[in-house]
Amino acid sequence: MTPAEAAAAIRPRVEGDREQEILDAALEVLADVGYDRLTMDAVAQRAKASKATLYRRWNSKAKLVVDALARTKAIPAVPDTGDLRTDLISAFCGMGGLTDHDTTATLGAVVTAVSTDPEFAHEFREQVVAPKARVSRIVFERALARGDLRPDIDLEIITPALAGIVLHRVFILGEQPDTALIERAIDQIILPAVRPQV
Secondary structure (H helix, E strand, O other): OOHHHHHHHHOOOOOHHHHHHHHHHHHHHHHHHHHHHOOHHHHHHHHOOOHHHHHHHOOOHHHHHHHHHHHHOOOOOOOOOOOHHHHHHHHHOOOOOOOOHHHHHHHHHHHHHHHHOHHHHHHHHHHHHHHHHHHHHHHHHHHHHHOOOOOOOOHHHHOOHHHHHHHHHHHOOOOOOOHHHHHHHHHHHHHHHHOOOO
16 A cells, blocks of 8 residues: 555545535536536546545445435425325425426436446435335325225336326426426326226
8 A cells, every 4th residue: 555545544534515515516517417427537626626535435436426416306205284186296396306407407417327337226226216206105105094095006006107207208208397297197197097996
């Protein structure tokens, strides 16, 4: 081990404000060039830090980017109004939801990496997607417990359906989602599919 490597090894981990500056820089580079072209060098330069500083805290760009996404993208609170429609609108609209332009833009910047970079895909699904999916799952589980859903409903299929509908319109049709789109999808597709048969 060289003297420089030994000195780096005993320096404290990056934390606090400096850590947040690096995470912010990672998101800026991600927005500028996308995940595939993002490099640790570029993030270090944007954050005015050394690459060694980054590697002391994150051993790959996948871990750095996912950490940045997980810490700065708000996870919607689990709404509990007693009404499935209202809960879904609350969960999917607003900051961190599907009507938040930053959320969909960030997803667009990493969507190819999910299919081409197994390390990134695993970290992204665990730290970014899973917490948001849990919110949706809880909303539907509560509705099922209240008797608002058909008893034979397949929660594995219906829970991600609203996000799938909206993201199809974003990435395939080129639309920017708004509250009206979320409401149309809920009223015309989700609720008719889940309500008990009369």
